[in-house]
Amino acid sequence: MALDIQSIRADFPILERVLPNGKKLVYFDNAATSQKPKIVIDAMTKFYEQYNSNAHRANHTLAEEATAALEHSRLSISRYFGTSPANLIYTSGATEAINLAAYGWARYNLERDDVVVVTEMEHHADIVPWQEMSKEKGIELRYVPIDTKTFTLDMDAFEVALEGAKLVCVVHTSNVLGVRNPVEDIIEKSHAVGARVLIDSAQGAPHERIFFDNLGADFVAISAHKMAGPTGIGCLLVKSEAMEQMGPFMTGGSMIRRVTTEGSVFQEGHAMFETGTPRIAEAIGWGAAVEWLSQFEMREVHAHIQDIASWTANQMLEIPGIRVFGDPSLPGSSGAVSFLHDSIQSQDLAFLLDEGGFAVRTGHHCAQPLMDALGVPSTNRASFWIYNTLDEAQAFVSHLRYVCERFA
Amino acid sequence: MAESKWPEHLDAVVEDFKACFDAMERYELLFEYAKKNPSPLPEDEWTDENQVQGCQSRAHVICLVDSNGHFQMRGGADAQIVQGLISITAMAVNGLSKSEVSQLSPEFVEEMGIRNSLTPSRANGFLNMFERVRSEAENLG
Numbered sequence: 001m002a003l004d005i006q007s008i009r010a011d012f013p014i015l016e017r018v019l020p021n022g023k024k025l026v027y028f029d030n031a032a033t034s035q036k037p038k039i040v041i042d043a044m045t046k047f048y049e050q051y052n053s054n055a056h057r058a059n060h061t062l063a064e065e066a067t068a069a070l071e072h073s074r075l076s077i078s079r080y081f082g083t084s085p086a087n088l089i090y091t092s093g094a095t096e097a098i099n100l101a102a103y104g105w106a107r108y109n110l111e112r113d114d115v116v117v118v119t120e121m122e123h124h125a126d127i128v129p130w131q132e133m134s135k136e137k138g139i140e141l142r143y144v145p146i147d148t149k150t151f152t153l154d155m156d157a158f159e160v161a162l163e164g165a166k167l168v169c170v171v172h173t174s175n176v177l178g179v180r181n182p183v184e185d186i187i188e189k190s191h192a193v194g195a196r197v198l199i200d201s202a203q204g205a206p207h208e209r210i211f212f213d214n215l216g217a218d219f220v221a222i223s224a225h226k227m228a229g230p231t232g233i234g235c236l237l238v239k240s241e242a243m244e245q246m247g248p249f250m251t252g253g254s255m256i257r258r259v260t261t262e263g264s265v266f267q268e269g270h271a272m273f274e275t276g277t278p279r280i281a282e283a284i285g286w287g288a289a290v291e292w293l294s295q296f297e298m299r300e301v302h303a304h305i306q307d308i309a310s311w312t313a314n315q316m317l318e319i320p321g322i323r324v325f326g327d328p329s330l331p332g333s334s335g336a337v338s339f340l341h342d343s344i345q346s347q348d349l350a351f352l353l354d355e356g357g358f359a360v361r362t363g364h365h366c367a368q369p370l371m372d373a374l375g376v377p378s379t380n381r382a383s384f385w386i387y388n389t390l391d392e393a394q395a396f397v398s399h400l401r402y403v404c405e406r407f408a
Numbered sequence: 409m410a411e412s413k414w415p416e417h418l419d420a421v422v423e424d425f426k427a428c429f430d431a432m433e434r435y436e437l438l439f440e441y442a443k444k445n446p447s448p449l450p451e452d453e454w455t456d457e458n459q460v461q462g463c464q465s466r467a468h469v470i471c472l473v474d475s476n477g478h479f480q481m482r483g484g485a486d487a488q489i490v491q492g493l494i495s496i497t498a499m500a501v502n503g504l505s506k507s508e509v510s511q512l513s514p515e516f517v518e519e520m521g522i523r524n525s526l527t528p529s530r531a532n533g534f535l536n537m538f539e540r541v542r543s544e545a546e547n548l549g
Contacts, residue, residue: 021431345486345487345488347465347487348439348487348488348489351435351489352432352435363464377466377486406432407439
């Protein structure tokens with residue numbers, strides 16, 4: 001069944017927003033955060049209006065309702081990601097999820113000179129924790145370069161870097177280039193040398209179903225807010241064998257079984273890593289988001305996004321002075337289109353696009369090593385999602401052409 | 409100076425912007441002012457020390473008092489919009505006394521309609537630069 005985009009758009013109140021300059025919002029900053037359907041907003045509002053209470057702590061009605069809703073969301077979310085609730089650790093987002101893998105697994109299991117492989121394509125969230133771990137533990141960090149002609153990972157260099165690796169950390173889909181990496185191949189090759197694998201799926205999860213148990217990665221980091229959920233929540237999916245090797249990351253309430261003045265005994269499983277009051281409203285909102293997303297066939301959603309992205313990128317290449325990084329028509333590409341004008345600086349271009357009502361991202365996208373590899377300080381990025389339309393893309397290209405003609 | 413919110417010599421610039429038909433025309437004018445910086449700071453003089461923090465683009469400012477006791481600022485940025493705002497700020501402050509600069513209000517940008525076309529986070533880029541100039545005026549020996 002074809003997607004009914006107009007009906008989908010009706011689920012998102014914000015898409016009716018008119019900006020202060022009178023222009024109607026065209027939201028092309030979806031790789032930064034997606035908009036939220038009303039069902040998610042309503043689920044969170046209902047929690048605060050009707051059963052706000054702390055979870056796992058009391059025996060009154062509200063606390064039981066809050067606890068049940070929190071755990072129901074864990075069930076819905078883990079099912080959506082093809083795994084069991086025991087393998088899902090709630091975090092504040094993908095960044096905290098990767099930090100949890102670093103401080104909760106790597107710190108307990110890696111030693112001096114052990115090798116961690118990352119790539120030049122990573123978001124800072126999947127670089128800086130490993131740099132810090134390198135300082136703390138003396139581990140060796142190896143970076144896999146990208147091929148700057150194809151904008152894909154250099155897989156020959158990956159295989160060289162893999163020698164002796166204990167952990168491989170790779171982004172599922174680049175937030176800058178939209179490139180979807182061959183993660184299945186990466187996982188298989190990494191496991192063949194005995195390395196554990198962490199996949200940063202912050203950008204991948206909004207575009208394809210991640211079935212964790214089938215994928216076979218040891219760790220997968222996900223953010224809710226890029227896939228219709230609220231900000232402030234995400235998760236680290238962890239294989240049971242890897243979770244058994246983990247130790248506490250943050251300590252305090254909730255994660256303990258018994259505390260005495262002599263010391264503490266910790267909870268086991270995901271509870272050991274969910275310290276303090278849970279993100280209850282956010283978990284409920286995310287649960288509503290995955291249930292909303294479940295009504296769609298993600299392959300259709302993705303095909304819709306790629307159609308818009310490919311059309312936009314091709315049209316942009318016709319505009320004198322515009323360079324496009326990456327190819328949104330590549331299989332699996334998220335449709336993030338990074339571009340740069342040769343004389344209009346990226347921040348200037350973003351202001352001029354915003355004047356037309358078009359929200360795009362500007363800057364280094366928290367991926368400075370990738371910017372260095374591309375030889376640019378920043379790019380503009382248009383990124384599309386389920387509710388965007390070809391009409392919006394046409395209006396965007398038309399405004400971009402006008403801006404380039406007037407300001408270049 | 410006491411009665412006006414900005415130096416008199418900036419009136420013509422403010423009027424220039426107020427005469428603009430729409431935001432796009434204001435941006436165009438700002439791009440033109442970017443080319444008219446009275447005291448530019450070339451890129452080879454950009455350092456970590458003279459970088460204005462909080463600007464999304466790269467912006468650099470150096471302030472000094474010349475032998476006549478007049479305040480002078482030199483600035484540069486990679487984005488034309490920020491560069492235009494630096495040019496106008498330099499036009500405003502160059503030649504004033506330190507105390508005049510330290511008491512200067514950034515309201516001229518609002519009057520020019522720039523703040524209307526720049527959201528608060530963008531204005532912060534300008535305000536960070538402006539505050540840097542003003543605090544240097546207070547602290548210069």
